[in-house]
Amino acid sequence: MDNLTKSEQQELETRLQKRQVKEFMTLFGGLVDNCFTACVDDFTSKALSGRENGCISRCVIKSMATQTRLSERFAELNQSMTAEMQNKRF
Numbered sequence: 001m002d003n004l005t006k007s008e009q010q011e012l013e014t015r016l017q018k019r020q021v022k023e024f025m026t027l028f029g030g031l032v033d034n035c036f037t038a039c040v041d042d043f044t045s046k047a048l049s050g051r052e053n054g055c056i057s058r059c060v061i062k063s064m065a066t067q068t069r070l071s072e073r074f075a076e077l078n079q080s081m082t083a084e085m086q087n088k089r090f
Contacts, residue, residue: 017030035059 004012039055040048
């Protein structure tokens with residue numbers, strides 16, 4: 001990034017931010033779809049039942065914990081690969 005002009009750096013940052021928002025929206029949409037499909041099955045009322053409410057809460061918590069662990073594991077693997085590549089250079 002050091003060899004980019006200031007305007008190129010700003011454009012790159014803007015694109016990265018847009019991509020992050022898009023990825024978040026995709027993740028959020030998938031979460032909503034999965035939890036809705038898994039938990040909501042009674043369409044006779046506008047309100048969620050107590051069972052559906054609890055199911056959605058557990059589903060969201062579990063999904064968020066899974067995403068967090070996946071992110072942590074990815075960072076761990078990335079760090080070990082980076083260290084391995086640096087060791088091969090020297």
